[in-house]
Amino acid sequence: MISLRHVSKTFGSGPNAVPALADVDLDVAEGEIFGVVGQSGAGKSTLIRTVNLLELPDSGTVTVAGRELTRATDSQLRIARQGIGMVFQHFNLLTSRSVTGNVELALEVVGVEARERRRRALEILDLVGLGSKAEARPGQLSGGQKQRVGIARALATRPSILLSDEATSALDPETTRSILELLGRINRELGLTVLLITHEMDVIKSVCRSAALLEAGSIVESGPLADLIRAPGSKLARDLFPLGDVPPHHGNTVIDITFSGGVADRPVVSQLARAHGLDVSILGAIVETVAGNQAGRTRLELPGPPAANAAPIADLRGQGLLVELAGGDAR
């Protein structure tokens, strides 16, 4: 649905040049919620803004819904944008208009006739749970309500894609959850493809099916979350389930076990202790629902050096678990 190929963007020139995106490839499938995560300054905002060409890439191609936007004329681009909704971190609502007026703006641009405009704006406001605030001014709303107006405006033209530029970053955790629920519902009920960027792992965890990790303008990892979690050495998996630093382990073996899907509910640790007669200590564990599946990581300490624990480790791997030696000791 969205496809970026070799997209690069540098701000400034000469010695002041700041590379924001370096040869980025990105594919978002129809109907999924795709999250791009990265620290501030990683180029996330630039990345999402190249999708509807608010930011013109220096090189590379942007294809959305089968149309190569990087080759479109101005008027073609405007029409394409009407099929790509976007919500912003700071909402970007017009103070000169009421809530309904803000939603209607998107329809005015498309040329929908006044009566129909109002009907559709009210319908969408109902959908986002703001039916009762239709006549309010944006200044009278809370952050979460403002973002709902932003979402309503983005949905007004019935786009097939929704871009979310840190939509929940200015909101408190409670409100963030309700906005994410709304995005999930829109995705399910309207079949919208959602591309969101965020610096919060929780956002990825709670709504995304696929994700990409952006570091210094490059995509380091990308794919369905279920696969990324199982991938050895995945930074995203480590960030999703942070176990903290590895404690000193005095000649013992510390392993991180990542499990997901069907293996999540098996009594792995007690089986391990029983089968191999080991005294297993649990140093840390984290279990969450990711992309609708239970997944998590457990950090265990086994007595003896890694070489002595080859058999139990092989056993765990045989059960389909991802086992990694923590602390960088001999592999």
Next chain:
Amino acid sequence: MIDPNSPDFWSELIEVLLVGTGQTLYMVGVALIVTIIVGLPLGILLVGTERNGLFSSVFGSRALAATVNRVLELVVNFGRSVPFIILMIAVIPFTRLVVGTFIGSTAAIVPLSLVAIPFFARMVEISLREVDAGLTEAAHSIGASRWQIVRKVLVPEALPGMVLGLATTVTSIINFSAMVGIVAGGGLGDVAFRYSYQRYSNIHMIAVILIIFLIVQALAAIAAHFARRLSHART
């Protein structure tokens, strides 16, 4: 010399003041309308043709936009730096071309507009700069054209600031209108000059000052009221 004790003094005073006020309001009013019609788009262009502005490429050319921007900047700065009394005389050929004569209230509207347009354009520019760039971006994201962004986003959002800017502009037009006696434009300034300076009537002077003060005060109150109502409605 005017004698305040003559039986006709007060009725003459009132008549002179009425005519003067009428001329002032006429000149200022028409000049204001012209100023808005020309100054508003000029201010929009001043901001728009900047780098990264809404019209940063004109007919697909960035160089052309940059040139337009430089020329407009120059014209506005030039217009603002020429003293009014000189401008008024200097533009006489132009005034003749537009109005057919360079004498009288109607003719005075030309220099008054010319001096107010750059001033108001700057006011418009300042108000537009206050509009959050995120709003323009949001408008782009829903596929709005540049014209739609100007009409539906920039101008409505900058309106409270523009109304206040307009009030400052009117005040300065009134100020300058006092000088148009020099081209026989009439108005309250002319009344003060002819009756008070040339014929020593303090009463005329006081009356003129009071009337001008009241006009400015009323306009400021109206502008403040509208600006407040506009921004109140927004919070």
